[in-house]
Amino acid sequence: MKSLNVWFHIGFWVVYTAIFTIVQAGYKGEYQEALVFELINLPVRLLVVYFNYFVLLPKLLLQGRITKYFLYTVITLIIAGFVQRFVNYYALDMLYPSIPDSGIWLPYKFLQASIIIASPLIFIIGISIVWKVAQLQKRTKSLENEKLQSELKYLKSQINPHFLFNTLNNIYGLSLENSKKTSGLILKLSDFLSFSLYESNQKLIPLEKEIALMNDFIALEKSRFEDRVNVVLKLPKNEAQDISIPPLILVPFVENAFKHGLKNETEMATIKIHLSVSEKILNFRVTNSKPLDSGVTGKNKGLGLANIQKRLDIIYGKNYSLNIDEQPDVYTIHLQINTA
Known part of the structure; x- marks a missing residue:
């Protein structure tokens, strides 16, 4: 099960990177440049997604602390948006100095970066919640079956002594008469x-x-x-x-x-x-x-x-x-x- 989970995540990031590379390259047709751009941004996305997956999800959301979960998630996305914007600005300036940039401090650029990071987060966390709910339902059903079987055994244990008690009374009555x-x-x-x-x-x-x-x-x-x-x-x-x-x-x-x-x-x-x-x-x-x-x-x-x-x-x-x-x-x- 764990190996399947790992391969799912690897497959997801490969597909995700490929899709965004194709979308990014659709503007100018520069697939290599688009792929480099996505790979540069990948570490920040991985950090945000798996910080949420391993820390915020189990400690806050699955514990019913929904407000705190969304608050910390938004804060994480804002910080990650700033970090990714700085990485894009300076890394792309070194790798592709000929590509013009409209400026590092434009607010919509930070918002755009945060939204892009949020897309894989929403998908993976959504899939994880669905999977955990399915496991919980399976566990609940298993416990219900165990409870039913225990109740059946309990009811049988009542029936048999009750039945034998009446039969022994019959035999006792006849034994008194020899x-x-x-x-x-x-x-x-x-x-x-x-x-x-x-x-x-x-x-x-x-x-x-x-x-x-x-x-x-x-x-x-x-x-x-x-x-x-x-x-x-x-x-x-x-x-x-x-x-x-x-x-x-x-x-x-x-x-x-x-x-x-x-x-x-x-x-x-x-x-x-x-x-x-x-x-x-x-x-x-x-x-x-x-x-x-x-x-x-x-x-x-x-x-x-x-x-x-x-x-x-x-x-x-x-x-x-x-x-x-x-x-x-x-x-x-x-x-x-x-x-x-």
């Missing part, structure tokens, strides 16, 4: 831990793996609640093969349905789960019956759903929709994701 189902549930739990360790850290997983995890969870919950819950499950078959989604995106919705659909329920609870895929659009609908005294409202939907929605916002932005429909006796979520 249920034969306890060992099977512990095996299911080990599967969940395996998923959490080796799959959930991936950015995307095949939809089939999320479906398999969801089936395991449903089997675990049905084993616990036995005849208290009726699960109606409709899942895609071949359509799911080419779809990938973030891990643990769908399962928490099913967990939420079991948790709140069976809370305070004394009769048969019903949970309907419908997942379909059409042209890379994933539709997921979970409906659970809700006891009138469940205490579940749209404002109290739990840590799991809140975190899932944050994850969806970060990952998909506007490419998803999540609708929650709450009725007195039924609670429905409808998630639609454009996975293309």
Whole structure:
């Protein structure tokens, strides 16, 4: 990057000198004389430009001290204009004594010299500011991505313990009853831990793996609640093969349905789960019956759903929709994701 920067500056001064030589020679056609004139003036221009580039730009302009930057720049240009005028007057008088000069103290000559020096300064400083702004934007975007990834990891770290906490409570309840189902549930739990360790850290997983995890969870919950819950499950078959989604995106919705659909329920609870895929659009609908005294409202939907929605916002932005429909006796979520 530094070598490219050096070559850019060298190339700029070569082109700049060539252009001004051609312009200067356009008056009389004396290209050699014009080239000598430009080379004589080049050191003063270099000093002004790189004093501004290495001193005034980083210490004043980029630090927000704009007024001081422009004040010092103008003072530098005025001094440089005087210096260049003296150099032109005496150097050209020695090299080309036959060329008449209208006088050293003419004000417009100093102004002309300052303006000519300002032209490369404006160009190089302008390019430098544009480049630094582009680098700053790139850095800002990189930091935003790092922040998003950190937030995603944080949200996942909340989801997994929350999910496992509920599962351990289930196993604990059965262990108090000395249920034969306890060992099977512990095996299911080990599967969940395996998923959490080796799959959930991936950015995307095949939809089939999320479906398999969801089936395991449903089997675990049905084993616990036995005849208290009726699960109606409709899942895609071949359509799911080419779809990938973030891990643990769908399962928490099913967990939420079991948790709140069976809370305070004394009769048969019903949970309907419908997942379909059409042209890379994933539709997921979970409906659970809700006891009138469940205490579940749209404002109290739990840590799991809140975190899932944050994850969806970060990952998909506007490419998803999540609708929650709450009725007195039924609670429905409808998630639609454009996975293309």
